[in-house]
Amino acid sequence: MAFVNNIVDPLSPPVRAALNSAGALLPLKSLRYGHLEELFKLARVDYLLPQQAVFDTEQGQADSIYLLSGTALVIDADGFEKNVGEQPLLEPLGHHQHNLQRVVAQTDVCVLRLPNEALQQHLARSQLTDYMLSEPDLLQSFDGDVELISTILSSNLFYKVPPINANCIIGKLQLKKVAAGERVIQQGDEGGGCYFIKSGEAQVLRSSEDAKAEQVVASISAGRCFGEDALIDKRPRNASVQFISEGELFYLDKQAFLSLFERVEAPEVAWPASQTDALKYVLVDVRSDAEYSLGHLPKAANLPLSVMAMKKRLLNKQQAYLFYCESGVRSGAAAHFLSQQGYNVAALQGGLRHQTDIPSLQAGSCYVLREGRAVETD
Structure with missing residues (x-):
């Protein structure tokens, strides 16, 4: 699957190293890789000295904190103390410990912090992908093409839709053929919908007052969604997209796209x-x-x-x-x-x-x- 050509790694070296070793951590090991990498864009790796606080109740519990190296002292509200880190710790510190009070570094430690809310959203989206890939009615609507459905559900659009609405994406897509040289969206136009590339290659072009001609700012291909930012931000298109080969697109019109963000009440x-x-x-x-x-x-x-x-x-x-x-x-x-x-x-x-x-x-x-x-x- 190909997306935008990246030149600079969006993750810092310490976060990239933590990502590479995240396959053993719980519940991270159950995440599909694309969701894992997207989550790690919000991650932070901290290096702390002995007696420095890893966690304190005054900071709140907005993050899941993983002890990657070193040892720490976990203290609960009743004053009970427990040393951790001498054996590999695969779950977050204080996992399901509602009376967790404080965690203090005992040695030099390295910790990984992941926002709880983002972690839970990605867990839901990742496991919903598996759910939908095994849903008979969905498979039948796409002639059993598991790879195509997996590609759609791994797109950047899927990361933006509330998990409870994710199954609505597939049924709202319209297939369109595109010719080489065809311009699908034009910079400055009002957004009328967004697109998902099934096949083919395209260029993202942008013009400015200083530039005499359009500049190619990115190349995109199968698996990439584009055009959604204008719908979310309610602003004119900030770039043009032109195909350099024949291809096929899934189109999601504005009304269908915005309906994906409507609140759904679960029982x-x-x-x-x-x-x-x-x-x-x-x-x-x-x-x-x-x-x-x-x-x-x-x-x-x-x-x-x-x-x-x-x-x-x-x-x-x-x-x-x-x-x-x-x-x-x-x-x-x-x-x-x-x-x-x-x-x-x-x-x-x-x-x-x-x-x-x-x-x-x-x-x-x-x-x-x-x-x-x-x-x-x-």
Whole structure:
């Protein structure tokens, strides 16, 4: 898949090095590479000396912090202390530790910081890609062309659309053929839609008051979306795009594009106030199996969003289900999709991160769905 020709690496050397070693980190290992690289554009790598604060509650918990090297002391609100880093630590510091108070470097340390909100959005988009690639109705509409659908869902447009609306992109695309030399958009024009290149090569040209002629500022090819900035910013086109070969485009008109950003309400509920209310639901953890293994709600079955299209047959439409994830983004999307298909599902409002009254998470046990119910495996 080809995108814009890049000359300068958008990632600093320390962040690039962290990205190259991120394949073992949780939940980063479940991200498709394009989403991982996009996320790391927001990453920061810090080098700290002994006794410097890695984390303090006064700073808030806006980031997921990974200890890449060195050792640190983790202190909770009750004063309990724990040394970490002597063994490889694959999950973020204080993962699911709601009373985390402070983390202090014990030796020289290197830490990776990733914005929590962006991480959860990319996890949702990445796993929704897997979901949609295994959705029979979607595959049928594109004649089973998995590579084409994967290319569309890996485009820069997909990164901008709210995850819960992502499945709407495919159905709104219109296919157009383009001739060599054809100018698709003109600098200064009002944006009427955006385009996704299925095949062919094009040049991005820009003129200025100082330049006597247009300058080629980039080359783009299959997999690239363009023209969306004028729609988002409500400004005239800031460049022209002209094809230098024959090609094919998917076109998304302005109205269809803007509809992708409309707020969609997923069915959500707060954590049940009583044991009686809780018993109405079968708990389903829609995170990856690796995240589930680190800790999950008692008696919750694991049905990752990425495989839900294939395994939704394990659910019973007469049974009520409560989906949850870390932030509510993935579980909200899953609940939205399945409720439209007649399943009795709701998402835990705010996800695990914003709960104070839920039971402690458990590791070691594993539950699967059998006949619509959660059953512990041997």
